[in-house]
Amino acid sequence: MATYDGVFDALGLRTWCDASSNDGPMSMADLMAETGSDDASAASLRDLPFPSLDALHEACGAIPQTRDLTLGLEQGFLAIRDGLRIVIDPLTQPLSWMLSDMIWMMTSTPWWIVIPVLLLLSFLVARSWKVVGFVAATLGLLAFIDHYEPAMETLAIIFVCAFICVLFGVPIGIAMSRSDRMQRIGIPILDMLQTLPPFVYLIPLIFLFSVTEPKLYGIAIILYAIVPVIRLTDLGIRLVDQSVVEAADAFGMTSRQKLFGVQIPLALPNIMAGVNQTIMMSLAMVVIASLVSAPGLGVLVLRGIRNLELGVGLVAGFGIVMIAILLDRVTKAALARVDASQSSR
Amino acid sequence: MTNQVKVSIRHLYKIFGDDPATAMEAVRQGTSKADLLENQNHVLGLRDINVDIRETEITVIMGLSGSGKSTLIRHFNRLIEPTAGEVCLDGENILEWDEARLRQMRRETMSMVFQKFALLPHRTVLDNAGLALATRGRKRKEYEAEAERWLERVGLGGLGGQFPHQLSGGMQQRVGIARALTSNAPIMLMDEAFSALDPLIRTDMQDLLIELQAELRKTIVFITHDLDEALKLADHLVILNDGAVVQQGEPQHILLNPADAYIADFVADINRARVLRARSVMRTDPVDGEIAGEIDHNDNLESVIEKAEGALSPRFRVMRDGKPVGTLLMSDIMRALVPRKTDHAA
Numbered sequence: 096m097a098t099y100d101g102v103f104d105a106l107g108l109r110t111w112c113d114a115s116s117n118d119g120p121m122s123m124a125d126l127m128a129e130t131g132s133d134d135a136s137a138a139s140l141r142d143l144p145f146p147s148l149d150a151l152h153e154a155c156g157a158i159p160q161t162r163d164l165t166l167g168l169e170q171g172f173l174a175i176r177d178g179l180r181i182v183i184d185p186l187t188q189p190l191s192w193m194l195s196d197m198i199w200m201m202t203s204t205p206w207w208i209v210i211p212v213l214l215l216l217s218f219l220v221a222r223s224w225k226v227v228g229f230v231a232a233t234l235g236l237l238a239f240i241d242h243y244e245p246a247m248e249t250l251a252i253i254f255v256c257a258f259i260c261v262l263f264g265v266p267i268g269i270a271m272s273r274s275d276r277m278q279r280i281g282i283p284i285l286d287m288l289q290t291l292p293p294f295v296y297l298i299p300l301i302f303l304f305s306v307t308e309p310k311l312y313g314i315a316i317i318l319y320a321i322v323p324v325i326r327l328t329d330l331g332i333r334l335v336d337q338s339v340v341e342a343a344d345a346f347g348m349t350s351r352q353k354l355f356g357v358q359i360p361l362a363l364p365n366i367m368a369g370v371n372q373t374i375m376m377s378l379a380m381v382v383i384a385s386l387v388s389a390p391g392l393g394v395l396v397l398r399g400i401r402n403l404e405l406g407v408g409l410v411a412g413f414g415i416v417m418i419a420i421l422l423d424r425v426t427k428a429a430l431a432r433v434d435a436s437q438s439s440r
Numbered sequence: 441m442t443n444q445v446k447v448s449i450r451h452l453y454k455i456f457g458d459d460p461a462t463a464m465e466a467v468r469q470g471t472s473k474a475d476l477l478e479n480q481n482h483v484l485g486l487r488d489i490n491v492d493i494r495e496t497e498i499t500v501i502m503g504l505s506g507s508g509k510s511t512l513i514r515h516f517n518r519l520i521e522p523t524a525g526e527v528c529l530d531g532e533n534i535l536e537w538d539e540a541r542l543r544q545m546r547r548e549t550m551s552m553v554f555q556k557f558a559l560l561p562h563r564t565v566l567d568n569a570g571l572a573l574a575t576r577g578r579k580r581k582e583y584e585a586e587a588e589r590w591l592e593r594v595g596l597g598g599l600g601g602q603f604p605h606q607l608s609g610g611m612q613q614r615v616g617i618a619r620a621l622t623s624n625a626p627i628m629l630m631d632e633a634f635s636a637l638d639p640l641i642r643t644d645m646q647d648l649l650i651e652l653q654a655e656l657r658k659t660i661v662f663i664t665h666d667l668d669e670a671l672k673l674a675d676h677l678v679i680l681n682d683g684a685v686v687q688q689g690e691p692q693h694i695l696l697n698p699a700d701a702y703i704a705d706f707v708a709d710i711n712r713a714r715v716l717r718a719r720s721v722m723r724t725d726p727v728d729g730e731i732a733g734e735i736d737h738n739d740n741l742e743s744v745i746e747k748a749e750g751a752l753s754p755r756f757r758v759m760r761d762g763k764p765v766g767t768l769l770m771s772d773i774m775r776a777l778v779p780r781k782t783d784h785a786a
Contacts (some may be wrong), residue, residue, distance in 0.1 A: 342558035347546035
């Protein structure tokens with residue numbers, strides 16, 4: 096007899112319980128309980144189980160088991176999957192194209208074009224020869240140990256994802272800074288995106304798209320990495336010196352002039368810090384995304400784990416660190432440049 | 441002496457809180473500021489303010505911190521919305537204006553100078569000075585000459601290419617003034633414009649303002665907590681305490697006839713000999729006796745005492761534009777130098 100039998104009897108629900116009782120397939124726990132010695136009838140208060148779904152199910156068949164809950168969730172998701180796909184698939188298709196084209200472009204162009212272009216790019220962003228020298232040394236080293244191609248794949252994915260994060264994150268952040276209600280709605284979503292374990296992003300995506308599609312990992316990376324740029328854009332604009340904003344009002348600026356002439360320029364250091372964080376987080380996610388066919392250095396790390404190839408995994412991991420430092424230095428130098436022009440605050 | 445009224449504030453109330461309308465009812469029925477805060481958790485910021493700002497005059501609004509003076513000046517260009525009352529510009533109630541009209545007024549009719557300068561840190565001094573014109577949609581080339589001219593006028597010629605943080609506080613506020621002047625607005629609102637500056641630089645800036653005003657004849661509303669500054673600049677002085685006007689009028693008049701104990705206390709520590717002028721103390725009815733010399737009606741008492749070499753008997757003829765307008769007796773000077781004690785009983 097189950098512990099909670101008495102409760103249902105007392106409530107007069109016994110007939111309801113038995114009528115709609117449907118014993119699903121026997122669970123492992125049931126089997127264990129049945130095979131175990133059956134002398135546990137000396138019910139003491141000590142062994143009182145928590146009235147969980149499973150415990151109540153034992154007493155009353157009409158109550159679902161916990162595994163029905165997870166099963167229901169899964170079936171519900173599968174039921175809406177096709178509808179969801181019709182909407183999301185075309186919307187996200189450009190992401191797939193962007194990712195595969197970018198990877199193709201960066202890996203099939205000869206190295207003696209790609210590396211100088213990357214160096215030029217880092218100079219344009221950072222305006223510092225020291226940083227350019229560091230980038231050259233890092234890329235040279237990675238190429239020297241024959242990790243050039245995976246490194247380029249990783250960089251290509253990060254470029255595309257970070258670009259899309261900024262493209263969507265900055266306007267969302269601006270919208271949140273301008274309306275308290277938007278902020279109240281946005282912050283819990285951002286909190287959830289930030290605290291959800293990275294692997295969890297992958298689960299529904301695997302069901303939605305085929306594993307061979309680049310957008311699968313693209314979406315996972317973007318969802319994970321977009322949070323800081325939104326947060327810091329919102330914060331940055333809210334932190335703009337109110338007396339300067341007031342002056343803009345007093346001289347009759349429209350809200351558009353105020354946004355582009357005062358608020359965004361003054362929030363730029365914070366927005367840039369957000370971009371830096373976003374790039375760092377996409378790099379973290381790109382490794383995990385190799386589980387779902389994202390190419391790049393993450394694949395080598397995964398191989399190291401799967402095949403216990405210690406050296407391969409360590410060298411690829413080291414390569415990721417190098418790329419992380421490289422991206423961080425370049426964006427930090429850009430941040431410092433923006434900061435220097437408004438050091439009055 | 442009496443100029444046209446440019447801006448007029450009528451029965452202005454400002455209540456801070458969640459439900460100002462209800463609180464306003466209570467205030468109209470005579471609830472005091474303390475009771476309002478206690479019972480309804482609303483702050484009575486301004487209470488029944490009536491002030492006329494006259495054209496080409498400097499109106500100084502003075503009060504200690506928390507008296508509501510910064511709140512009041514922000515009603516002139518509607519940076520703060522009043523709870524009740526009217527703000528009339530050339531006879532039109534600006535509270536009835538829509539956004540576009542208000543914006544145009546802020547661009548063309550009123551400019552503002554701020555206590556914390558509030559320059560745009562990412563733009564050059566020249567761009568800051570030309571802000572008002574740039575906001576109106578003028579191209580850089582068009583406002584450059586105008587901005588340069590005003591920067592020159594406030595003593596910052598050739599610094600247009602610098603960024604604000606490269607300048608000292610006094611220089612930054614000169615940019616702030618140049619910015620207000622470049623907009624070419626007839627009304628200038630100055631919110632504690634010199635309070636953040638060192639005393640010496642502050643004196644410099646006051647002199648600059650007086651000099652500019654002699655030439656430009658703007659209508660200026662100046663906020664300060666410094667009585668010396670107020671007396672130096674004011675044509676019309678408004679003293680604010682606890683969100684209400686305690687006394688307003690000609691500064692000399694306020695000094696000689698404080699309305700209540702609060703004002704009397706306030707003006708007690710002032711160097712009266714330097715502030716009071718011959719015209720406020722002189723007698724206009726004919727006085728018999730020997731005249732020791734002539735003085736200008738705007739001479740301060742200090743210079744008259746100096747002229748008398750400390751003697752108590754001489755009389756002076758007070759002259760204005762070359763004509764005698766009255767007589768000044770040394771005994772009257774002595775009486776004026778002592779703050780009136782009788783009002784303390786009130």
